[in-house]
Amino acid sequence: MLFDSSVRKELSRSFGATLVVLLTIVLTMMLIRTLGQAASGAVSPQHVVLLLGYTVLGYLPSILALSLFVATVSTLSRMYRDSEMAVWFASGVSLSRFALPVLRLAAPVLGAIAVLALLVWPWANQSISELRTLYERRSDLSRVTPGQFQSSSDGRRVFFIERNTDEGRVGRNVFVLSREEGRETVTTASMGRIEFEGEDRYLVLEAGQQTDHNLRTGERRLAQFETYRIRVDEKVRSQEPVLPPRARSSLSLWLDPQPRHLGELTWRLGLPLTAFNLVLLGVGLSATSPRRGTSWNLMFALLTFVVYYNLLNLTQAWVSIGRLSPPQALLAVHGSATVLALALLRWRVHGLRGLLPGLGRGAASGARA
Numbered sequence: 001m002l003f004d005s006s007v008r009k010e011l012s013r014s015f016g017a018t019l020v021v022l023l024t025i026v027l028t029m030m031l032i033r034t035l036g037q038a039a040s041g042a043v044s045p046q047h048v049v050l051l052l053g054y055t056v057l058g059y060l061p062s063i064l065a066l067s068l069f070v071a072t073v074s075t076l077s078r079m080y081r082d083s084e085m086a087v088w089f090a091s092g093v094s095l096s097r098f099a100l101p102v103l104r105l106a107a108p109v110l111g112a113i114a115v116l117a118l119l120v121w122p123w124a125n126q127s128i129s130e131l132r133t134l135y136e137r138r139s140d141l142s143r144v145t146p147g148q149f150q151s152s153s154d155g156r157r158v159f160f161i162e163r164n165t166d167e168g169r170v171g172r173n174v175f176v177l178s179r180e181e182g183r184e185t186v187t188t189a190s191m192g193r194i195e196f197e198g199e200d201r202y203l204v205l206e207a208g209q210q211t212d213h214n215l216r217t218g219e220r221r222l223a224q225f226e227t228y229r230i231r232v233d234e235k236v237r238s239q240e241p242v243l244p245p246r247a248r249s250s251l252s253l254w255l256d257p258q259p260r261h262l263g264e265l266t267w268r269l270g271l272p273l274t275a276f277n278l279v280l281l282g283v284g285l286s287a288t289s290p291r292r293g294t295s296w297n298l299m300f301a302l303l304t305f306v307v308y309y310n311l312l313n314l315t316q317a318w319v320s321i322g323r324l325s326p327p328q329a330l331l332a333v334h335g336s337a338t339v340l341a342l343a344l345l346r347w348r349v350h351g352l353r354g355l356l357p358g359l360g361r362g363a364a365s366g367a368r369a
Contacts (some may be wrong), residue, residue, distance in 0.1 A: 007075075018066075043131070044131070068106055069301065073286045077297055099345065117269075156180065158175075159174075160174070160175040170194075190208060206228075208225060250268060259319065262320075262326050267316040270312050273334040274337075277341055281341045
């Protein structure tokens with residue numbers, strides 16, 4: 001009882017600290033990335049916080065798995081360096097006995113990873129896709145930001161206003177560049193405002209001029225006006241966007257067994273299996289000598305994490321192209337990882353004789369001879 005509680009207490013502290021550090025790093029990276037997208041006009045500046053939250057929710061299963069893995073390796077390695085392991089081993093506790101309290105602590109985390117991978121991951125991606133679609137479907141006039149050149153949705157117009165007033169409906173020093181087949185028109189005005197007529201929206205310019213350039217003949221025409229109206233296409237096509245596999249629910253992927261859908265479903269099912277195998281691998285990889293001051297086992301553990309997650313992504317690609325079925329891919333990668341973790345744990349406890357009993361008996365008979 002004392003053994004289980006002490007190990008779980010140490011693991012929970014290390015897990016919490018590691019999770020906070022990784023969340024801070026991911027939040028910082030995602031914030032910089034989202035702000036860059038908002039500055040380039042790919043996403044709405046008003047949706048930066050929402051996009052950041054959805055993105056972090058999508059990465060949370062991987063963050064939890066890595067935090068649990070690092071906490072297991074770092075905690076048990078510290079116990080080796082402080083000779084606590086020697087005390088437990090002298091008390092009759094083997095290294096395999098440490099797997100039980102570690103798995104008890106990891107059980108709720110593994111359940112959370114499964115829920116996040118199967119339910120929250122597609123919901124977060126669907127929400128991100130809806131926000132991007134909503135921003136792409138916004139009107140041409142709503143794209144205009146004071147002090148910035150902004151193109152229309154079809155790319156045929158470029159707008160610029162120096163400043164706006166009246167909640168964005170009136171602008172000062174307006175510039176509009178329009179391109180059509182063989183023609184280029186530049187319109188400038190001292191003031192512009194928005195007017196509605198039914199379902200249509202118009203940009204009304206006042207006190208300006210317009211230059212019309214025929215690109216085929218080279219002819220130019222200059223006209224001045226007191227009032228000029230430009231109709232802005234506001235009608236949005238009601239076509240339903242096609243969601244990518246990562247934004248579809250797990251049930252819909254199962255009911256529509258296309259290769260791409262099965263590949264995405266295999267990846268989601270593999271996340272909790274990956275976290276489970278990493279916990280077992282962490283127990284075996286944590287063994288180190290107290291006389292060795294280097295932390296090579298932690299570096300090797302991080303390398304193991306990178307390789308394993310690359311294999312997880314590789315299973316998705318294999319299933320997506322039809323090379324393997326989902327059960328074959330899961331068994332090939334995660335089944336092999338489970339066997340490797342158990343073999344590593346047995347080798348740490350019994351040495352080579354635990355893996356190759358015949359080799360141990362042969363060596364013993366040779367010594368007697």
